[in-house]
Amino acid sequence: xxxxxxxxxxxxxxxxxxxxxxxxxxxxxxxxxxxxxxxxxxxxxxxxxxxxxxxxxxxxxxxxxxxxxxxxxxxxxxxxxxxxxxxxxxxxxxxxxxxxxxxxxxxxxxxxxxxxxxxxxxxxxxxxxxxxxxxxxxxxxxxxxxxxxxxxxxxxxxxxxxxxxxxxxxxxxxxxxxxxxxxxxxxxxxxxxxxxxxxxxxxxxxxxxxxxxxxxxxxxxxxxxxxxxxxxxxxxxxxxxxxxxxxxxxxxxxxxxxxxxxxxxxxxxxxxxxxxxxxxxxxxxxxxxxxxxxxxxxxxxxxxxxxxxxxxxxxxxxxxxxxxxxxxxxxxxxxxxxxxxxxxxxxxxxxxxxxxxxxxxxxxxxxxxxxxxxxxxxxxxxxxxxxxxxxxxxxxxxxxxxxxxxxxxxxxxxxxxxx
Numbered sequence: 001x002x003x004x005x006x007x008x009x010x011x012x013x014x015x016x017x018x019x020x021x022x023x024x025x026x027x028x029x030x031x032x033x034x035x036x037x038x039x040x041x042x043x044x045x046x047x048x049x050x051x052x053x054x055x056x057x058x059x060x061x062x063x064x065x066x067x068x069x070x071x072x073x074x075x076x077x078x079x080x081x082x083x084x085x086x087x088x089x090x091x092x093x094x095x096x097x098x099x100x101x102x103x104x105x106x107x108x109x110x111x112x113x114x115x116x117x118x119x120x121x122x123x124x125x126x127x128x129x130x131x132x133x134x135x136x137x138x139x140x141x142x143x144x145x146x147x148x149x150x151x152x153x154x155x156x157x158x159x160x161x162x163x164x165x166x167x168x169x170x171x172x173x174x175x176x177x178x179x180x181x182x183x184x185x186x187x188x189x190x191x192x193x194x195x196x197x198x199x200x201x202x203x204x205x206x207x208x209x210x211x212x213x214x215x216x217x218x219x220x221x222x223x224x225x226x227x228x229x230x231x232x233x234x235x236x237x238x239x240x241x242x243x244x245x246x247x248x249x250x251x252x253x254x255x256x257x258x259x260x261x262x263x264x265x266x267x268x269x270x271x272x273x274x275x276x277x278x279x280x281x282x283x284x285x286x287x288x289x290x291x292x293x294x295x296x297x298x299x300x301x302x303x304x305x306x307x308x309x310x311x312x313x314x315x316x317x318x319x320x321x322x323x324x325x326x327x328x329x330x331x332x333x334x335x336x337x338x339x340x341x342x343x344x345x346x347x348x349x350x351x352x353x354x355x356x357x358x359x360x361x362x363x364x365x366x367x368x369x370x371x372x373x374x375x376x377x378x379x380x381x382x383x384x385x386x387x388x389x390x391x392x393x394x395x396x397x398x399x400x401x402x403x404x405x406x407x408x409x410x411x412x413x414x415x416x417x418x419x
Contacts, residue, residue: 012067018129019061020054022122023089023114027053030113045105049093053114056092064088071130078130082123090115157213158187160256172207177214177221199227206322209234211255229263233320236260280396287393294390298329301378306364308334311391324400327391331379336362 031046032038040046060066066085073081090111097106154176162171173192181191193201202210210228212235214220220237228235236255251262299310312330315323333339339362340355348356359368365377382388 012070015067015070015126015129016058016061018125019122020057022125023053023057023118024050026118026121027110027114029117030110033113034107034109046110049106052096053089053093056096057089060085060088060092070126071133075127078126079123082119082126086115086119086122089118155187157256158189160258161211162187162189169209172205175201178218195221195224198224202228202231202233202321204321206320207233208320208322209236211236211260213238213258225263234262234264236262277399280399284393284397287390288397291390291393294329294387298378298382298387302330302364305378306330306333312388318400322400324395327394329382329388329391331364331383331388332360332362333364 027046027050028038028040031040040050064085066081070078070081093111093114154174158171158174161169171189173190174186175193175195175198176191177195180194182194182197184191192205201207210233212220212225225235225237238258238260250264253260253262295310302310308330310330312328312332314326316326318324343357343360343362344355346357348358359374360366361368363377363383364379365375366380367375367377369375376384
């Protein structure tokens with residue numbers, strides 16, 4: 001799994017752009033209140049000031065780190081930071097006007113009105129945008145975190161993560177390595193595994209990231225952590241206990257109040273993530289359009305030979321164990337699952353891990369003629385040409401899914417992603 005890169009002041013480019021827009025709106029409104037018109041572009045002094053205050057705004061953001069921890073700030077803290085930024089920007093504007101000897105021609109009321117209006121608009125927009133971002137994190141699935149710790153300070157560690165990273169993680173559960181506590185509840189979080197069945201749990205359940213907090217007197221379970229990394233699970237370790245793991249990318253960051261070394265196979269920047277998601281949405285929309293066209297022809301053909309739902313829905317396990325609903329055009333009769341038991345003896349996969357038949361009578365329209373030849377039906381057609389897979393474009397559009405192995409004469413979907 002990749003780890004999203006969050007380095008540099010430009011990681012809050014969205015807030016910077018919104019801030020500049022709020023500033024321009026405030027400046028225009030202040031000009032309109034003072035001069036009783038909005039013809040600000042016809043006045044060369046104020047027209048030049050529009051670009052100057054935007055540059056000053058960016059300079060203040062850069063030097064005073066105005067958006068540090070912006071997503072974790074509460075309403076009061078956000079107001080104080082917005083007020084501080086507003087005062088610094090107003091003082092910078094006044095200094096600019098005096099420096100270029102334009103203060104005498106510039107209305108002082110415009111400066112005051114701009115500061116007051118900007119304080120209100122900027123504060124409201126910042127909180128609204130944070131609410132939207134937090135809502136998006138919940139809707140697209142914030143990262144599922146499993147805490148692996150020793151028996152010491154269990155409550156403190158859980159409380160720390162839950163209170164300091166509320167928008168970033170859903171705390172899936174706890175594993176206590178040196179104590180058999182599976183099944184108990186600690187600070188509202190279940191103990192989901194012991195050391196002996198931890199790997200099995202991570203393979204079976206939805207776990208994106210693991211935080212390991214071991215006391216200084218204990219060695220890190222290197223073999224365990226290497227298995228996590230190989231499985232694509234991002235691993236966080238307290239920096240004081242860090243060591244070399246198999247992951248290609250390592251980052252020093254904050255998890256709660258702990259400084260951790262995060263290891264992952266790769267990382268992705270916000271720009272790359274936006275481009276990737278944009279391609280997924282564009283491809284998903286196009287795929288859904290093709291699916292709708294195919295439905296016009298395939299839907300009636302399926303229903304006429306096997307009355308019932310046109311689409312087949314099943315719960316599958318996707319990336320890092322996250323469950324999702326898989327959709328396909330139905331290619332089997334409604335009683336296919338019930339008939340599976342009576343056909344088990346004909347399964348050509350000896351270990352029983354998969355169910356494959358040379359001739360599967362459960363496929364819609366499939367018949368075996370008296371001379372031994374097989375007559376294929378609509379079910380065989382949509383399976384052979386992977387038409388049954390097209391409804392999965394809906395999952396690409398949603399941004400969920402897992403790995404679909406390509407087979408002969410079938411489309412190559414390597415996960416529900418086009419990028």
